[in-house]
Amino acid sequence: MIILGIETSCDDTAVSLIRGTKNKLTILSHIVSSQIMTHRKYGGVVPEVAARRHVINIIPTLDSALRQAKISSDKIDVIAVTRGPGLVTSLRVGVQTAKVLAFAWRKKIIGVNHMEGHIYANWLGRHKISLPALCLIVSGGHTELILMKNHGQYKLVGQTRDDAAGEAFDKVAKLIGLKYPGGPLIQKLAKQGNANRFNFPRPMLYQKNYDFSFSGLKTAVLYLVKKEFSEKKLPLADICASFQQAVIDVLVKKTIRAAKKLNVKTIILAGGVAANDPLRQQLASAVNNELELTKYISPPLDLCTDNASMIAMAGFFHAIKKDYSDWHQLEADPNWELV
Numbered sequence: 001m002i003i004l005g006i007e008t009s010c011d012d013t014a015v016s017l018i019r020g021t022k023n024k025l026t027i028l029s030h031i032v033s034s035q036i037m038t039h040r041k042y043g044g045v046v047p048e049v050a051a052r053r054h055v056i057n058i059i060p061t062l063d064s065a066l067r068q069a070k071i072s073s074d075k076i077d078v079i080a081v082t083r084g085p086g087l088v089t090s091l092r093v094g095v096q097t098a099k100v101l102a103f104a105w106r107k108k109i110i111g112v113n114h115m116e117g118h119i120y121a122n123w124l125g126r127h128k129i130s131l132p133a134l135c136l137i138v139s140g141g142h143t144e145l146i147l148m149k150n151h152g153q154y155k156l157v158g159q160t161r162d163d164a165a166g167e168a169f170d171k172v173a174k175l176i177g178l179k180y181p182g183g184p185l186i187q188k189l190a191k192q193g194n195a196n197r198f199n200f201p202r203p204m205l206y207q208k209n210y211d212f213s214f215s216g217l218k219t220a221v222l223y224l225v226k227k228e229f230s231e232k233k234l235p236l237a238d239i240c241a242s243f244q245q246a247v248i249d250v251l252v253k254k255t256i257r258a259a260k261k262l263n264v265k266t267i268i269l270a271g272g273v274a275a276n277d278p279l280r281q282q283l284a285s286a287v288n289n290e291l292e293l294t295k296y297i298s299p300p301l302d303l304c305t306d307n308a309s310m311i312a313m314a315g316f317f318h319a320i321k322k323d324y325s326d327w328h329q330l331e332a333d334p335n336w337e338l339v
């Protein structure tokens, strides 16, 4: 089965083609047209600007994906498109494009949840992932622990009560003068830093629930910068390393605790912050040391941040169940939560 994936939920215009068989998912083409340079001058994503760029980028991105895969439209079986959550005007560009293509080409269409797409980024090249799995989804808009009992069956275990982990990375980066998006830059600077220099809070670490909170951590960085370094040069590397470690400590400890309680077979890392190397490493070693029978998996680096291959892969699992959408009714839903 050949699936065309389309993703425009935020600031990346992405189109992919994948081949799905009973045993394996393979990427035939993977194009992401990034708008980072456009939004960087505003310090974050401007929704109206993002939507206008999607309108300009979507057809050239589709054209590139078809050319890269050397696939003509008649070979495509299904179109999978992100329907939500995300920015409504951005989502609409992808959904509308997918509907037009489905209508013109007479194809089946599937509206995919963006967070489900992040989870399915882990299925690339893999035959089978043992379920139930505990998914730690960490992105710019979400931080959630989700129990995946089976394909399409999800239960919310915990979530952030304020900022998402990626949002905390971006906001802290901004307040210490780094460019958008902050996550990759903080990771880079943190490599040279001392993670023990500043003892930032580990919010909600000892609470019995599986929720998170990152806004206080961001405020702690703000106070440090204002009080102790207002006139002096900021020790950027040490701030980055100490902040990053505080985020990782909470994410890893709460995930391990939830996994123990829920007795899951696999721990799945997903979302843009899953590209953070120290998080990948520390979660892997915590699973290794504390959960003998649990497997840990994380997506390939280029499938962590927003892309359309993950949407096509999630679409594949809906398609094999014939779980199609009706294109007459398919609309963008900016608030569509997975659970």
Ligand SMILES: Nc1ncnc2c1ncn2[C@@H]1O[C@H](COP(=O)(O)OP(=O)(O)O)[C@@H](O)[C@H]1O
Binding pocket: 010, 011, 138, 139, 140, 141, 142, 165, 166, 167, 169, 170, 181, 182, 183, 184, 187, 271, 272, 273, 274, 275, 276, 277, 304, 305, 306
């Ligand atoms: N190496 C990294 N370390 C930490 N955060 C990262 C890293 N790479 C990307 N991020 C963060 O991931 C988030 C983007 O996640 P993504 O899933 O692509 O977007 P969205 O939240 O719009 O779905 C941003 O907040 C970004 O700072």
Ligand SMILES: [Mg+2]
Binding pocket: 114, 118, 139, 140, 271, 272, 305, 306
């Ligand atoms: Mg995302």
